[in-house]
Amino acid sequence: xxxxxxxxxxxxxxxxxxxxxxxxxxxxxxxxxxxxxxxxxxxxxxxxxxxxxxxxxxxxxxxxxxxxxxxxxxxxxxxxxxxxxxxxxxxxxxxxxxxxxxxxxxxxxxxxxxxxxxxxxxxxxxxxxxxxxxxxxxxxxxxxxxxxxxxxxxxxxxxxxxxxxxxxxxxxxxxxxxxxxxxxxxxxxxxxxxxxxxxxxxxxxxxxxxxxxxxxxxxxxxxxxxxxxxxxxxxxxxxxxxxxxxxxxxxxx
Amino acid sequence: xxxxxxxxxxxxxxxxxxxxxxxxxxxxxxxxxxxxxxxxxxxxxxxxxxxxxxxxxxxxxxxxxxxxxxxxxxxxxxxxxxxxxxxxxxxxxxxxxxxxxxxxxxxxxxxxxxxxxxxxxxxxxxxxxxxxxxxxxxxxxxxxxxxxxxxxxxxxxxxxxxxxxxxxxxxxxxxxxxxxxxxxxxxxxxxxxxxxxxxxxxxxxxxxxxxxxxxxxxxxxxxxxxxxxxxxxxxxxxxxxxxxxxxxxxxxxxxxxxxxxxxxxxxxxxxxxxx
Numbered sequence: 001x002x003x004x005x006x007x008x009x010x011x012x013x014x015x016x017x018x019x020x021x022x023x024x025x026x027x028x029x030x031x032x033x034x035x036x037x038x039x040x041x042x043x044x045x046x047x048x049x050x051x052x053x054x055x056x057x058x059x060x061x062x063x064x065x066x067x068x069x070x071x072x073x074x075x076x077x078x079x080x081x082x083x084x085x086x087x088x089x090x091x092x093x094x095x096x097x098x099x100x101x102x103x104x105x106x107x108x109x110x111x112x113x114x115x116x117x118x119x120x121x122x123x124x125x126x127x128x129x130x131x132x133x134x135x136x137x138x139x140x141x142x143x144x145x146x147x148x149x150x151x152x153x154x155x156x157x158x159x160x161x162x163x164x165x166x167x168x169x170x171x172x173x174x175x176x177x178x179x180x181x182x183x184x185x186x187x188x189x190x191x192x193x194x195x196x197x198x199x200x201x202x203x204x205x206x207x208x209x210x211x212x213x214x215x216x217x218x219x220x221x222x223x224x225x226x227x228x229x230x231x232x233x234x235x236x237x238x239x240x241x242x243x244x245x246x247x248x249x250x251x252x253x
Numbered sequence: 254x255x256x257x258x259x260x261x262x263x264x265x266x267x268x269x270x271x272x273x274x275x276x277x278x279x280x281x282x283x284x285x286x287x288x289x290x291x292x293x294x295x296x297x298x299x300x301x302x303x304x305x306x307x308x309x310x311x312x313x314x315x316x317x318x319x320x321x322x323x324x325x326x327x328x329x330x331x332x333x334x335x336x337x338x339x340x341x342x343x344x345x346x347x348x349x350x351x352x353x354x355x356x357x358x359x360x361x362x363x364x365x366x367x368x369x370x371x372x373x374x375x376x377x378x379x380x381x382x383x384x385x386x387x388x389x390x391x392x393x394x395x396x397x398x399x400x401x402x403x404x405x406x407x408x409x410x411x412x413x414x415x416x417x418x419x420x421x422x423x424x425x426x427x428x429x430x431x432x433x434x435x436x437x438x439x440x441x442x443x444x445x446x447x448x449x450x451x452x453x454x455x456x457x458x459x460x461x462x463x464x465x466x467x468x469x470x471x472x473x474x475x476x477x478x479x480x481x482x483x484x485x486x487x488x489x490x491x492x493x494x495x496x497x498x499x500x501x502x503x504x505x506x507x508x509x510x511x512x513x514x515x516x517x518x519x520x521x522x523x524x525x526x527x528x
Binding site: 054074078080084085086089090091101 | 395396397399400402403404405406407411
């Protein structure tokens, strides 16, 4: 790999009660779909938020195209899109205003043109113009995810972050969302970093997969190699076994 | 020392306080100082967002309608009954000294200087401060505030500044309306129940009223508006996860907003009227 688009080195983050990230390092190439898997509380969301600049890491280096990112800097944010786990759509705004929020807010488009642009982006995620004037409270879970995906890609960013893109969806709708992610990111040439614990989703959308456990990456490699990773952690996780090196603090009956 | 280290130090002292009561007092004092520092910093950053562009005019307009227009019924009702009770109570008290003629003055001064701004402020704290804390708190726990940042919008400019500006501008207008309605309430009771002469009552009201009485009330209203929006936004912004966190933020917004209104009522009164 030449210079990676995203380079993360020795990322560390602790909260008062516990250490969440303990030296996470990885590279993501331009146009690559990189997926981080791991159990709840393994530090996936914190990793994503550190790269986005929403959380300031205690130590480590995050470079985009060889330049260190600045926390929550609007200039850096212009290159990013983010699909939040729960959608994080703005309740008080109509669907089209949510999708075109960035263009309206930055003054890139007038409201009239922003609506047309939003409808076009909604089309990319399989939603018609009839959805544009609805409010988030009127949408089903699957529609909400699609609108959130549309908002993430509406400004045609270089990098899109996806936080548990299929959580809370039925298997068929989850597959529809996975297909959309693959199609849209390939069509627009977007680099994606996703975090998920849904292995079906990870296998479908990933070029490369890394597994996070206890704040460290215990394995990373090609998505095609995940079944022969040689990592006991990965084997336990992808097969969903209770017994193995990953122990859950659950009281046994 | 950052927030976490102050709180950690506070927790250590609190644990020691089980044996030493002085440590417990120290922990409470440190926590109070940390809390005060946080809200002052939040206010300073919010103010900076208010006075520098860009301004979200659409959001400011929406907040003005929400805070001003929709608070009119509750503020109006509070004002009219306060004016009516004031006239009635003053009459029963002052008639013992044959000082009934002072009632018009008592009503208009009490309403414009004190009761109009304070009661309107408390009503708005209950209605608007709670709503702000609930809305921003829900946005915090559903990651909508993070989403704003990722969409190149400063959450302070988009959420906090419009509320601070709208509340500070709108509450004086609300209080002006409350002043008129409150005085009218006193007038209605004085004329129709206590048998005062309408023209004499109105003349007394106008004679005793000076611009500073109304101005001081409006300045108080602007301060109270800022405080209500500040506490609503602050507690919503720092809301903890879950329904309980948002509920607690709402309660804290109303309680701290009300306490700050009463505290600053004294401070502003002292500034205007102490000799």
